[in-house]
Amino acid sequence: MTGLTLFSGAHVIDPANGIDAKLDVLVDGPVIANVAAGIAADDARVVDATGLLLLPGFVDLHAHLREPGFEQKGTIETETAAALRGGFTTICAMPNTDPAPDDASTVEALKGRIGRDAHVRVFPIGCITRERAGLSLAELSELADAGCVAFSDDGHPVTSPRLFRNALAISRSLGIPISEHSDDPALSAGGVAHEGRVSERLGLRGYPAAAEINAVARNIELAEATGARLHLAHLSCARSVALVADARARGLNITSEVTPSHLFLTEDAIAGPGREPAYDTNARINPPLRTEEDRKALLAGINDGTIDAIATDHAPHATEDKLCEFDHAAPGISCFETAAATILTLIDRGELDPAAAWAALTINPVRAFGLQHRVPGLGTLSVGAPADLVLLASSEAWTVDPARFVSRGRNTPLGGITLTGHVRAVMASGKLWEMGANDD
Ligand code: DOR
Numbered sequence: 001m002t003g004l005t006l007f008s009g010a011h012v013i014d015p016a017n018g019i020d021a022k023l024d025v026l027v028d029g030p031v032i033a034n035v036a037a038g039i040a041a042d043d044a045r046v047v048d049a050t051g052l053l054l055l056p057g058f059v060d061l062h063a064h065l066r067e068p069g070f071e072q073k074g075t076i077e078t079e080t081a082a083a084l085r086g087g088f089t090t091i092c093a094m095p096n097t098d099p100a101p102d103d104a105s106t107v108e109a110l111k112g113r114i115g116r117d118a119h120v121r122v123f124p125i126g127c128i129t130r131e132r133a134g135l136s137l138a139e140l141s142e143l144a145d146a147g148c149v150a151f152s153d154d155g156h157p158v159t160s161p162r163l164f165r166n167a168l169a170i171s172r173s174l175g176i177p178i179s180e181h182s183d184d185p186a187l188s189a190g191g192v193a194h195e196g197r198v199s200e201r202l203g204l205r206g207y208p209a210a211a212e213i214n215a216v217a218r219n220i221e222l223a224e225a226t227g228a229r230l231h232l233a234h235l236s237c238a239r240s241v242a243l244v245a246d247a248r249a250r251g252l253n254i255t256s257e258v259t260p261s262h263l264f265l266t267e268d269a270i271a272g273p274g275r276e277p278a279y280d281t282n283a284r285i286n287p288p289l290r291t292e293e294d295r296k297a298l299l300a301g302i303n304d305g306t307i308d309a310i311a312t313d314h315a316p317h318a319t320e321d322k323l324c325e326f327d328h329a330a331p332g333i334s335c336f337e338t339a340a341a342t343i344l345t346l347i348d349r350g351e352l353d354p355a356a357a358w359a360a361l362t363i364n365p366v367r368a369f370g371l372q373h374r375v376p377g378l379g380t381l382s383v384g385a386p387a388d389l390v391l392l393a394s395s396e397a398w399t400v401d402p403a404r405f406v407s408r409g410r411n412t413p414l415g416g417i418t419l420t421g422h423v424r425a426v427m428a429s430g431k432l433w434e435m436g437a438n439d440d
Contacts, residue, residue, distance in 0.1 A: 003028055004028055004033070005427070006025070006045070006047070007054055008024045010050070016382070019035065021037075027427065031385065049391055056363075058339075059088070059089075059361065059362060059371070059379050060083070061092050062312060063311075065091075065094075066408075068110070069099065074316035076118050077119070079408070080117070082314070082316075083120050083314070085336065086423060089120050090366075090375075091123070092150065093122050095153070096154055096155040100132050101124055101148070102132070102143070104146040107142075107146035111146075119428065121388075123148075125179065126144075128151045128158055128164075141170070149374070151179070152233065154181045157183040164180075165222045177229040177255070177368070177369055180215075180219050182219055183286075187210055188207045192205050192331075193326075194206065194289060194291065204270075209239065216235070217243055220252065223247075223252060230252075234257060235257070236288065238293055238294045255309070257365070258307050259313045259333075260342040261335060262294075265283065266290065270283045281322045281326055281329035281411075282333065302356050310339075310361050314339075315335070317330045334405060334407045334409035334411045338419065340390070340421065341423075343357050343421075345419045348420045387429060391423070391424045391425040398418065398422055400419060
């Protein structure tokens with residue numbers, strides 16, 4: 001038995017190499033060996049990929065794995081299994097864990113757990129401030145040396161402009177981007193839903209768009225002042241997209257991301273479709289789901305390349321974290337296992353441009369965090385690149401049943417919703433996992 005696997009007859013899409021054609025892909029052990037029409041490999045295991053899309057494995061810049069500290073919500077083992085099932089073969093782990101990775105020894109311990117339990121490649125993101133408390137800087141240089149690919153206090157913004165400016169200046173000298181949760185708590189504190197029509201009708205405390213927009217504007221100014229690489233996490237507002245477009249037009253080194261949830265849903269998900277408001281705590285997320293106008297602007301941001309990446313913000317929570325009053329529910333959506341299907345559904349509806357969406361899940365996130373310098377070829381099907389790929393059945397309909405998630409978090413507002421498109425198989429570092437038709 002050789003280590004060769006031949007995926008035959010797939011519709012291969014490799015945005016980095018401009019490939020969008022019916023081709024074969026040959027994998028040799030842990031690397032891509034060839035992408036061409038009519039590859040002959042007699043001694044290879046053959047996977048018939050006729051009728052399926054084949055792409056580089058998805059790369060996620062924003063995931064919460066919960067370990068260490070919150071294993072009741074998820075572990076590195078359970079959440080990377082969910083990532084794999086969703087087609088994500090590389091993920092960046094946000095640091096809102098306990099302990100938070102704010103020095104080298106915590107990152108080393110985390111890497112040990114990742115090496116032992118992860119089903120996919122995991123890059124740690126280090127804290128910007130000690131214990132994510134926003135008061136003093138974390139050991140940024142140690143974190144960079146320990147292998148952190150970015151700095152973030154995600155879940156919390158760095159509210160002090162001076163501290164944030166200093167963090168940007170240091171991150172620039174280290175060549176590591178900052179991924180900032182842009183929020184002005186002076187405006188958003190206590191807010192649980194987008195401040196607008198739905199929050200007013202349901203009597204929920206509003207989280208205004210201005211809380212994000214103010215922070216995005218401040219963060220862009222400070223990135224310009226320091227020349228740092230700034231990545232704006234989970235944008236939710238039309239004005240934020242306009243500010244990013246303006247900054248990029250001025251040549252600033254700004255990248256950004258949007259979640260599948262904010263591309264697919266609006267504030268209406270909280271109220272639900274019925275006459276009586278559902279107060280669906282599974283639709284509570286920070287930043288909140290916003291208006292249809294915002295959703296359209298986020299889609300346009302992906303379609304025209306203003307927003308680089310689609311990042312899941314996969315945020316598993318325990319049942320009791322959501323089975324409570326709306327005001328007390330933990331924010332966040334378990335997203336890995338529905339992300340690809342929501343994107344395929346938006347493509348099917350003509351709302352997302354497929355070329356832009358696939359780039360936003362593969363090569364764009366790699367470039368945003370400079371991951372190609374850590375793993376050459378990551379996010380591509382180039383010869384010699386890691387054998388990370390995903391096979392999608394693009395028109396297969398299925399109904400989301402959170403009880404069947406492998407994630408410990410069943411917290412999705414998509415339960416019972418029928419999506420178009422399914423992950424059929426995933427190869428991670430040369431190891432093949434087949435899901436089968438309708439195996440959701
Ligand atoms: O909704 C959210 N959940 N937004 C965040 O920024 C953090 C995340 C979490 O960790 O649960």
